[in-house]
Amino acid sequence: MLKEKILNKSAVVGVIGLGYVGLPLAVEKAKAGFKVIGFDIQKRRVDMVNRGQNYIGDVVTEDLQRLVSEEKLHATNDFDRLRECDVATICVPTPLDKFKQPDLTYIVNTAKDIAKRLHREMLVVLESTTYPGTTEEVVKPILESTGLKCEEDFYLAFSPERVDPGNLIYKTKNTPKVVGGVGKKSTEVARLLYESVLEAPVFVVSSPKEAEMSKILENTFRIVNIALINEMAIVAEKMKINIWEVIEAASTKPFGFMPFYPGPGVGGHCIPIDPFYLTYKAREYDYHTRLIELAGEINDYMPEYVVHRAMQLLNQRKKCMNGAKVLLVGIAYKGDIDDVRESPALKVLEHLEKNMADVVVVDPYVEKFYYKEGDRKTEKLTKELCRWADIVIITTAHKKRIDYSVIVENSELIFDTKNVLKNFGIKGENVVVL
Template sequence: MTLMEKITSRKATVGVLGLGYVGLPLAVEKAKAGFNVIGFDIQKSKVDMVNAGHNYIGDVVDSDLEKLVKDKKLRATTDYDEINNCDVITICVPTPLDKFKQPDLTYIVESTKQIKTRLHKGMLVTLESTTYPGTTNEVVLPILEETGLKVGKDFFLAFSPERVDPGNLIYKTKNTPKIVGGVTPECTKHAKAMYEAILDAPVKVVSSPREAEMAKILENTFRIVNIALANEMALVSHRMGINYWEVIDAAATKPFGFMPFYPGPGVGGHCIPIDPFYLTYKAREYDYHTRLIELAGEINDSMSEYVVERLSDLLNDRKKCMNGSKILVMGVAYKGDIDDIRESPALKVIEHLEKKGSVVVYHDPYIPNFVHNNKRYESVPITKELLDSIDGVIITTAHKKRVDYKFLIENAPLVFDTKNVTKDIVQKYPNLYVL
């Protein structure tokens, strides 16, 4: 039976390398589509949870995972020798930046090496990890071809960028359109068939992996640049005494030529603050300096320090010094109503507060504890006693559920809302300030 026949008949065994925010939802959807799925991860704790049917990713339905494991459609392992049993392998591993904002492809390279030693004829390999244009052809392909097998003939290789948006109630893995670019036409053909077999969404084919890789970078560069614009406009509006949130609402009434983006204490998540700098790195090879991306990054990175300075000014107006003040940070997740703290600007806000001598406590209904810079933090309950003991509150995450903002405002001496999450509270409070 050919690989194409295995894909169309759902008889292919599919492997997913990396069971995180991208990999686990993808593994679940592949299993729900009828494929036998093996999830691979170096963290035994994740593997054990999957095999027990216990979910740890917000975008996965608990009952779906439990049923798939029970029906033996999905299992997980740390044993990479099981790649030998797979017809299709998808790489969904992290692609972080180092301290110099240069790409760290360690996880991609190591995953590809694991595949190389088990690569066999008739196998499809797809890379979903976000990276710079050229990675599939220049990094992944040479490693796989060390086997002597020929791409497009003996095995197939393609890039298809992940488009996960944690907490999105409308678009999930299943119904989000896909982009696919194969190294050869046969690679594209097989990858397209695979994604069409599991998704209820269109699959857009592009000429090569490079176009698919660049499309993902463009998507997130579009966002980082527009968020930086929103942040800069907020800074200027504050100096001019203009309510920028009202400005955004007014501009958004235009039915064409405008899309609202919102300011805040910075940009978080694994995509927006990271992905554009993959292009910045790669562009240097072509003697090009991506000035707009780097400036956008500078503006967004500066916002955490800016909001702390604003809070310091508000405390000073009340004859309070930031040094020694007890500050409650409301929310450490990088976006509202999720439990993900990756690259969260709230962590930078906490760093700046502590550098200024503040005593920091935090509350997040989704994150009971976390470790940052080797220090452990525990979420504190919001009580009248707590609010009586603090000098100020800074809202850094727009959680719309599980937080009683009215109670917070009515009992805290000072509240600085950097996300405008209190906008629906009609009553005006003299102790409430908005970015």
């Protein structure tokens, strides 16, 4: 029955969590012809979706408005409407606690919400990144506590989200999808669903564990290589070697090398978090993931290193950090987006203020951000602000909305931690690169 509903697009699809992953997914499923109900505990998000107001950069506003007006997409915080859904996709946060232990609260609560409304011939897909085993060891028992049996009465699968905010080429619709079901029936139904929505291949794996592990591997690969190049950058600076020139030279090799670039740390909801879900789970098997944890230590040190370098640069000009006027350019974790989650710039800001610096933040994409239990506003970039600063520290590689010539022409000292000025061919004797 469910297969037939998916094929003729009569299935009602629920997407739980309307954030950076959930809303683009809900929009694509609605564009594919399914009736979609989006669920979120934040009333503000629900109201914005129902007004056709977009708050996610990767969603085309006109698409959202059209789908809402055509009643193809509707949002709600009434979870009883899950009873109407043939498919429930879980796209909720999976943060770490202060001890870097996985916090599955959102997944557990969502699974319980679904269990209360679970019915026969329903597909549940977990997309939230988590450690291998979560789908079968956490979600499945909660759903089966209803008396319904997986593979007999309902279907369950894991399909990792692959969202890259700000990527102009790869969006939800054209990014290949990995799917792993609890059994053959679950895998087949989930595969059919995504093939009906996406314009990209769907790669099937043996079980949810392989699918869960694939997402962890993707981001562990990145965190380890970023840590490697960050450490290389620290060593190169001590040896008075230009690390950016070294990377450019190494990149000429057509095989056996992939360029990664240093910076003030790692940010976003994936790279700083996902690998530590594996370190947690590995302990259950009496294994200590030394390389991952070491990579985390190196990357966590980078904001402090940036501030240390800034101190040295000020000292060379007979100034100290205590009382220094610092202009921080960029608070988002990545260029040309408004996402500040886990942004290393936040940690740079914290270290600067611990050292008694007077800091002003500029970010054309972020009007305000949450910092130390309250909102903090950013300022507009001006010539006067650049002239005010003892040092300008570029912490985000925004390529739009910032006139870097204003910074270079009006600032006494610039510390470019992202080498973003090179993209514009802007040079200056007052510019120092990480």
